[in-house]
Amino acid sequence: MEPFTTHTGVGVPLRRSNVDTDQIIPAVYLKRVSKTGFEDGLFAAWRTDEHFVLNQEPYRAGSVLVAGPDFGTGSSREHAVWALANYGFRAVISSRFADIFRGNAGKQGLLAAQCEQHDVEQLWKLLEAEPGTEVTVDLRERLVTAKEFTAPFHIDDYTRWRLLEGLDDIALTLRHAEAIDSFEAGRPVWKPVTTLA
Amino acid sequence: MGHTLAEKVWNAHVVRPGNGDEPDLLYIDLHLVHEVTSPQAFDGLRQAGRPVRRTDLTVATEDHNVPTTDIELPIADPVSRTQVETLRKNCAEFGVPIYQMGHDEQGIVHVIGPQLGLTQPGMTVVCGDSHTSTHGAFGAMAFGIGTSEVEHVLATQTLPLKPFKTMAINVSGSLRPGVTAKDIILAVIAKIGTGGGQGYVLEYRGSAIEELSMEARMTICNMSIEAGARAGLIAPDETTFAYLKGRKHAPQGADWDAAVAAWRELRTDADATFDREVDLDADTLTPFVTWGTNPGQGLPLSETVPDPERIADENERTAAEKALSYMDLQPGTRLRDIAVDTVFLGSCTNGRIEDLRAAADVLRGHKVAKGVRMLVVPGSMRVRQAAESEGLDKVFTEAGAEWRSAGCSMCLGMNPDQLKPGERSASTSNRNFEGRQGKGGRTHLVSPLVAAATAVRGTLSSPEDLLAGPSTSTEDLLAGSSTSTEDLV
Numbered sequence A: 001m002e003p004f005t006t007h008t009g010v011g012v013p014l015r016r017s018n019v020d021t022d023q024i025i026p027a028v029y030l031k032r033v034s035k036t037g038f039e040d041g042l043f044a045a046w047r048t049d050e051h052f053v054l055n056q057e058p059y060r061a062g063s064v065l066v067a068g069p070d071f072g073t074g075s076s077r078e079h080a081v082w083a084l085a086n087y088g089f090r091a092v093i094s095s096r097f098a099d100i101f102r103g104n105a106g107k108q109g110l111l112a113a114q115c116e117q118h119d120v121e122q123l124w125k126l127l128e129a130e131p132g133t134e135v136t137v138d139l140r141e142r143l144v145t146a147k148e149f150t151a152p153f154h155i156d157d158y159t160r161w162r163l164l165e166g167l168d169d170i171a172l173t174l175r176h177a178e179a180i181d182s183f184e185a186g187r188p189v190w191k192p193v194t195t196l197a
Numbered sequence B: 001m002g003h004t005l006a007e008k009v010w011n012a013h014v015v016r017p018g019n020g021d022e023p024d025l026l027y028i029d030l031h032l033v034h035e036v037t038s039p040q041a042f043d044g045l046r047q048a049g050r051p052v053r054r055t056d057l058t059v060a061t062e063d064h065n066v067p068t069t070d071i072e073l074p075i076a077d078p079v080s081r082t083q084v085e086t087l088r089k090n091c092a093e094f095g096v097p098i099y100q101m102g103h104d105e106q107g108i109v110h111v112i113g114p115q116l117g118l119t120q121p122g123m124t125v126v127c128g129d130s131h132t133s134t135h136g137a138f139g140a141m142a143f144g145i146g147t148s149e150v151e152h153v154l155a156t157q158t159l160p161l162k163p164f165k166t167m168a169i170n171v172s173g174s175l176r177p178g179v180t181a182k183d184i185i186l187a188v189i190a191k192i193g194t195g196g197g198q199g200y201v202l203e204y205r206g207s208a209i210e211e212l213s214m215e216a217r218m219t220i221c222n223m224s225i226e227a228g229a230r231a232g233l234i235a236p237d238e239t240t241f242a243y244l245k246g247r248k249h250a251p252q253g254a255d256w257d258a259a260v261a262a263w264r265e266l267r268t269d270a271d272a273t274f275d276r277e278v279d280l281d282a283d284t285l286t287p288f289v290t291w292g293t294n295p296g297q298g299l300p301l302s303e304t305v306p307d308p309e310r311i312a313d314e315n316e317r318t319a320a321e322k323a324l325s326y327m328d329l330q331p332g333t334r335l336r337d338i339a340v341d342t343v344f345l346g347s348c349t350n351g352r353i354e355d356l357r358a359a360a361d362v363l364r365g366h367k368v369a370k371g372v373r374m375l376v377v378p379g380s381m382r383v384r385q386a387a388e389s390e391g392l393d394k395v396f397t398e399a400g401a402e403w404r405s406a407g408c409s410m411c412l413g414m415n416p417d418q419l420k421p422g423e424r425s426a427s428t429s430n431r432n433f434e435g436r437q438g439k440g441g442r443t444h445l446v447s448p449l450v451a452a453a454t455a456v457r458g459t460l461s462s463p464e465d466l467l468a469g470p471s472t473s474t475e476d477l478l479a480g481s482s483t484s485t486e487d488l489v
């Protein structure tokens, strides 16, 4: 997982609240056998509408999504995070995230930055007045900036640390490889193996 | 203070204790893999350039998608075929042993683990499948995990986890003839609800549990998840050891003695306390069936479809109304009057040899009712072989049932074995969710005995209905129904 310190990219205003995981990626896209390629399912229903924000230049190439409250509710599917990340998003800004989504995002290197709703509204106005405006999300300082706009965002210390270090769950566990080795050395010899001698 | 069985198994697997918000790092003794929840996990390893840490503690099989007829032909459905082929490629690339379709050891992942002797007391067992709780029947801590956890276990053979709470399910007395483990667990779920076990590992104990065979114990632990629990387990005893002895992966010789000595320690200490205890009396249990769309919506077969108006809890009332409308049932209808068009005998809940024997005993000398289709799907190819060597296949086919190859089949309808919209089944599987067995299909969960009797009569029935006829059944009399039973036969 790539460390996340700061990211600057085109901001995408998504004026919707309660964006659930079915809207982020509908179930029909879940039959894949890879962890990549989910970008085509991202917001699939909305993208059939030519006025949808991601169908317009220069938002199309956006990498910072600015959404309404309660983002990522619904089923626990990890595909929602994969779809956003596969599309090219590095950060989502919202005033409220669903817990499971927030957890999944942190594990996959996608920053879920929680801002006050009035700051989100200001960002929306800015991004709509000047399409293509770049937004900077600085994880070290926990700050969102765009032109003259600056606002703090919230993220818990543990997730921030993991993102800064670029540690996924597995990398975290592998830091304890020695403990695993010594545990294995002490396992009873009669425990079964799946291979036959 | 003493420890519960669950705590003992947990503590013996802590690689590194967590502190505060940090979870324990738990070692995993056995990782079972199948085609549906593993592809992205292997893909994640590939992307990160990580190997499988312990291929020798990992084993794969093909079950959820596989057809149960014409198994020598390529799988027709492209999505199913891709998943199965991807599993084969991944296992070859990463060196994981696999039992493919057509192999003697192929079968439902939760049937083959115990059958191979891979599931043993005191182990930690995981699989990307919620019914992994099945393996708890051996006194193992066994639970289902998600795809990123599958990747985690493949890469590290460990999982970061917070300990589960413990609940004792005390089942006293003895089961009466015709009443089975399936009826115990359906009664437990109806009692504590589908969310009642949330966050807990359940330990089933008491005389009625001790009297059960390993197959029956697996049926019970299998459905722990339907009560919302993470896992369910039963202390190992002589029945467990006798089942394991001589199996392919069971310890041999001096190892066997050492293992059994260690397994004998796996009991909840007399002074240990559970976070919660629930009591059930096996003496009073009768065959149970579900009437709704979750496994907690069940009642004794002698009862009638409940009236939502009389349910006090508002959420439960709404759930019951929705369920009855989906199931197309009227309050007050006797459960015995509900006619089915399909009977499914199989799944990781009731697809073992003992289940097939019990059903065959009921069917022998009878015919499947007109207009009813009965599917018998053994849980594994070994179960299929064993059944054939005992002539059970003949009993089924002579009665008019279909005799199939091993797999999950109609339990979840990922393969062609599905209910059509509006069709109604009596099913020995574990989930009666809307659309589970096919879009618009209606499912009644039952034991193998009830499944077989239902196949013969065409309406939900117990074996005693076949012997005595409906009007003299004591259960019917006790039910005090005013409906005439004449129109049933």
Ligand code: SF4
Residues within 6 Å of the ligand: B063, B064, B108, B109, B110, B129, B131, B347, B348, B349, B407, B408, B411, B412, B429, B430
């Ligand atoms: S038989 Fe049913 S419950 Fe069991 S593993 Fe297969 S699909 Fe899951």
